[in-house]
Amino acid sequence: MSVIDLVPYEEALASYDPVMGLEVHVELGTKTKMFCGCSTALGAEPNTQVCPTCLGLPGSLPVVNATGVESAIRIGLALNCEIAEWCRFARKNYFYPDMPKNFQTSQYDEPIAFNGYLDVELEDGEVFRVEIERAHMEEDTGKSTHVGGATGRIHGAEYSLLDYNRAGIPLIEIVTKPIVGAGDRAPEVARAYVAELRELIRALGVSEARMEMGQMRCDVNLSLMPKGAEKFGTRSETKNVNSLRSVERAARFEIQRHAAVLNEGGTIVQETRHFHEDNGSTTSGRIKEEAEDYRYFPEPDLVPVAPSREWVEQLRGELPELPRVRRQRLQSEWGISATEMQSALNAGAIDLILATIDAGAPADQARKWWLGELARRSNEDGVELASLPITPAQVAKVSALVAEGKLNDKLARQVIEGVLAGEGEPDEVVAKRGLAVVSDDSALGDAIDAALAAQPDVADKIRSGKFAAAGALVGAVMKATRGQADAARVKELIFEKLGVQPE
Numbered sequence: 018m019s020v021i022d023l024v025p026y027e028e029a030l031a032s033y034d035p036v037m038g039l040e041v042h043v044e045l046g047t048k049t050k051m052f053c054g055c056s057t058a059l060g061a062e063p064n065t066q067v068c069p070t071c072l073g074l075p076g077s078l079p080v081v082n083a084t085g086v087e088s089a090i091r092i093g094l095a096l097n098c099e100i101a102e103w104c105r106f107a108r109k110n111y112f113y114p115d116m117p118k119n120f121q122t123s124q125y126d127e128p129i130a131f132n133g134y135l136d137v138e139l140e141d142g143e144v145f146r147v148e149i150e151r152a153h154m155e156e157d158t159g160k161s162t163h164v165g166g167a168t169g170r171i172h173g174a175e176y177s178l179l180d181y182n183r184a185g186i187p188l189i190e191i192v193t194k195p196i197v198g199a200g201d202r203a204p205e206v207a208r209a210y211v212a213e214l215r216e217l218i219r220a221l222g223v224s225e226a227r228m229e230m231g232q233m234r235c236d237v238n239l240s241l242m243p244k245g246a247e248k249f250g251t252r253s254e255t256k257n258v259n260s261l262r263s264v265e266r267a268a269r270f271e272i273q274r275h276a277a278v279l280n281e282g283g284t285i286v287q288e289t290r291h292f293h294e295d296n297g298s299t300t301s302g303r304i305k306e307e308a309e310d311y312r313y314f315p316e317p318d319l320v321p322v323a324p325s326r327e328w329v330e331q332l333r334g335e336l337p338e339l340p341r342v343r344r345q346r347l348q349s350e351w352g353i354s355a356t357e358m359q360s361a362l363n364a365g366a367i368d369l370i371l372a373t374i375d376a377g378a379p380a381d382q383a384r385k386w387w388l389g390e391l392a393r394r395s396n397e398d399g400v401e402l403a404s405l406p407i408t409p410a411q412v413a414k415v416s417a418l419v420a421e422g423k424l425n426d427k428l429a430r431q432v433i434e435g436v437l438a439g440e441g442e443p444d445e446v447v448a449k450r451g452l453a454v455v456s457d458d459s460a461l462g463d464a465i466d467a468a469l470a471a472q473p474d475v476a477d478k479i480r481s482g483k484f485a486a487a488g489a490l491v492g493a494v495m496k497a498t499r500g501q502a503d504a505a506r507v508k509e510l511i512f513e514k515l516g517v518q519p520e
């Protein structure tokens with residue numbers, strides 16, 4: 018179906034109620050894989066971080082990564098879940114080249130955490146409770162790259178490359194109960210939920226959760242039912258959506274597409290779909306297996322996981338301040354509006370701002386950089402703020418240079434630009450680009466004299482008390498010094514020279 022057949026959004030929701038389910042996969046930041054000692058470090062040569070266990074070679078035996086289990090419990094607790102006293106891993110059997118074992122070690126009917134909820138805040142401040150069905154432990158697959166051929170897809174490709182470095186990296190899959198009652202706000206709820214969850218995962222320190230790097234990805238399940246109906250419709254499942262914006266767009270598109278199919282008397286087939294960022298559409302993937310097609314059975318090579326209640330309570334006691342509570346505290350500390358806080362959340366900026374403050378920057382400077390210049394860059398480059406090649410310490414350093422009067426705003430922006438371009442630490446960029454503010458009064462003096470001589474009428478106005486006219490002279494001095502002067506100091510010197518004293 019092409020994009021033009023879509024039912025307009027409002028029209029679709031006038032006749033149908035959406036039901037949504039979100040499955041979020043989070044790659045844990047453990048040092049080693051979930052069931053073997055292979056490194057999880059990024060950027061290694063393909064197939065150098067593999068061993069008989071994650072390759073599924075005969076005779077190898079898996080061992081559970083305790084940190085992986087601990088992270089799962091902490092996520093479960095933060096999501097207000099019950100933690101199983103006893104649970105097992107299960108084999109999810111399927112054949113696909115990116116899973117060398119021909120099964121994924123996962124959990125099925127005995128997840129480690131279940132029955133929780135996460136409260137999310139919508140743009141108008143309303144709080145929507147998303148119920149969590151379960152959070153379970155599993156492992157990631159390898160990565161395939163399909164080369165050549167017309168479509169770039171596996172069947173059209175000339176050949177495919179496989180990298181198993183990622184196979185076996187611990188994943189936590191967090192699955193919501195069907196979300197009903199969101200109405201026309203379903204796409205917004207989806208986005209807000211993933212944003213809140215990402216914040217939570219980062220607060221727990223279990224993953225950096227950078228979506229564009231696949232460390233966190235969301236499957237958006239969606240169905241429609243005629244208004245007033247009680248039985249859910251058939252769902253489609255849009256896989257691996259990798260940005261907050263895309264999650265919202267995918268939900269929106271599927272609402273419009275389902276409505277179009279249903280209005281024409283068609284039936285929705287249960288299938289997986291792919292989201293296309295360029296035009297916001299989804300296209301059909303594969304017809305979805307029923308759970309029984311995976312022939313789940315308990316993993317015979319791993320012992321059950323039975324976390325003691327003492328351990329669970331200890332972990333509960335050690336949970337960090339949760340993001341929503343922290344946001345409320347910060348909002349009043351920083352004296353900003355709920356809307357500003359919301360955009361900081363959506364940009365994933367809060368932790369970065371806090372780290373910048375920790376590194377010595379004033380709060381308003383830290384906010385200004387991450388929500389201004391750097392947010393713009395992250396949008397332009399299509400990467401999350403956290404992935405930009407600049408650290409909170411570097412931003413703090415630039416703020417310090419501004420506070421010391423060594424840089425003005427304009428120069429500071431150029432320093433930030435230099436750091437992003439890989440030119441080195443802020444100090445080095447200042448030196449290399451020759452960016453220091455001209456604060457030497459004698460150097461400024463010449464430029465001021467020249468400006469006064471060139472604009473005698475302006476000088477007269479200032480003498481007669483029209484102090485605002487000084488702007489024209491400051492502008493001329495800034496131009497003469499190629500923006501490297503401290504504008505406030507220039508103004509002071511002009512008034513001094515003219516012997517006037519505005520209060």
Ligand SMILES: Nc1ncnc2c1ncn2[C@@H]1O[C@H](COP(=O)(O)OP(=O)(O)OP(=O)(O)O)[C@@H](O)[C@H]1O
Binds near residue numbers: 037040150239249252
């Ligand atoms: N009719 C429906 N419409 C919308 N969402 C639904 C519907 N039925 C179930 N869901 C939601 O879809 C999601 C299904 O995820 P779940 O992990 O349970 O199964 P799956 O998608 O079959 O498995 P897999 O992990 O292999 O993708 C859940 O969030 C659930 O609440």
Ligand SMILES: [Mg+2]
Binds near residue numbers: 040236254
């Ligand atoms: Mg699914």
Ligand SMILES: [Mg+2]
Binds near residue numbers: 192
């Ligand atoms: Mg699932």
